[in-house]
Amino acid sequence: MSVKTVRSLADLKPLAREMAAARLAAEVERERVAAAMRLAEQERKIFELTVGPVTPLRSTDRFIHAVEPPSPEPRQREADERAVLLQALSDEIDVESLLDTDETLSFRREGISLEVVRKLRRGHWSLQAQLDLHGLRRDAAREALGLFIHDSARRGLRCVRVVHGKGHGSPGREPVLKGRVRRWLVQKSEVLAFVQARASDGGAGALIVLLNGTA
Structure with missing residues (x-):
């Protein structure tokens, strides 16, 4: 193996370390996201068990007008x-x-x-x-x-x-x-x-x- 080849391999080592670190960080992030999703799913199931069956309301075409609060009375x-x-x-x-x-x-x-x-x-x-x-x-x-x-x-x-x-x-x-x-x-x-x-x-x-x- 020539001296030039040895130097090329030595130059690749830092790059390999950076790539490995990047893969590790990506894996950690995926695990964090997955854990958050599992926690949210657990909370949803707990809520459903606590509240019980829910019947969705029928959609209507009614428009709810905002009610203006009464003027304050200077009592x-x-x-x-x-x-x-x-x-x-x-x-x-x-x-x-x-x-x-x-x-x-x-x-x-x-x-x-x-x-x-x-x-x-x-x-x-x-x-x-x-x-x-x-x-x-x-x-x-x-x-x-x-x-x-x-x-x-x-x-x-x-x-x-x-x-x-x-x-x-x-x-x-x-x-x-x-x-x-x-x-x-x-x-x-x-x-x-x-x-x-x-x-x-x-x-x-x-x-x-x-x-x-x-x-």
């Missing part, structure tokens, strides 16, 4: 607003000093002219909403009134009616809410003025209230 904010409104309306304020001493003890905020009160009394503005406080106790009536005025002003209403009753069903036939409603209304910044309703609109048992931005 905590509404509760906070109710609490603020309830606390803000005091029963201790001296309302008599704030009322005009006419035949109906009307009210007008500073800067509101007497002509506005006259127009309100004549029905210049159409009634857009009404709150009836009949049968409500003091705290419930106070909360209802605060929410009604707040909501009406936020909706941009101009003129509303508040029915407090004439007191015919109260002990002593005295209107329990009449004075309190006046006292609460003068504390609401949304209220510009109010007058006793005309006979056709409730008379002594109701007030016509003018709200912000309407004068």
Whole structure:
């Protein structure tokens, strides 16, 4: 054997080692894949034994529409607003000093002219909403009134009616809410003025209230 042939055989040894290593790596990978498949098959059989026989559902042509979730309700904010409104309306304020001493003890905020009160009394503005406080106790009536005025002003209403009753069903036939409603209304910044309703609109048992931005 010549020297050249010996060198050629020596050069082939590293190549042979690389090929052997490659075959070993391929065999290891095949064994890993096979093991994974056997494990998956075992898990499938265990699942089938656990669940039992399964009947495939019949295919249908129905289209299932995605249901939009309802809009979140700001319940905590509404509760906070109710609490603020309830606390803000005091029963201790001296309302008599704030009322005009006419035949109906009307009210007008500073800067509101007497002509506005006259127009309100004549029905210049159409009634857009009404709150009836009949049968409500003091705290419930106070909360209802605060929410009604707040909501009406936020909706941009101009003129509303508040029915407090004439007191015919109260002990002593005295209107329990009449004075309190006046006292609460003068504390609401949304209220510009109010007058006793005309006979056709409730008379002594109701007030016509003018709200912000309407004068």
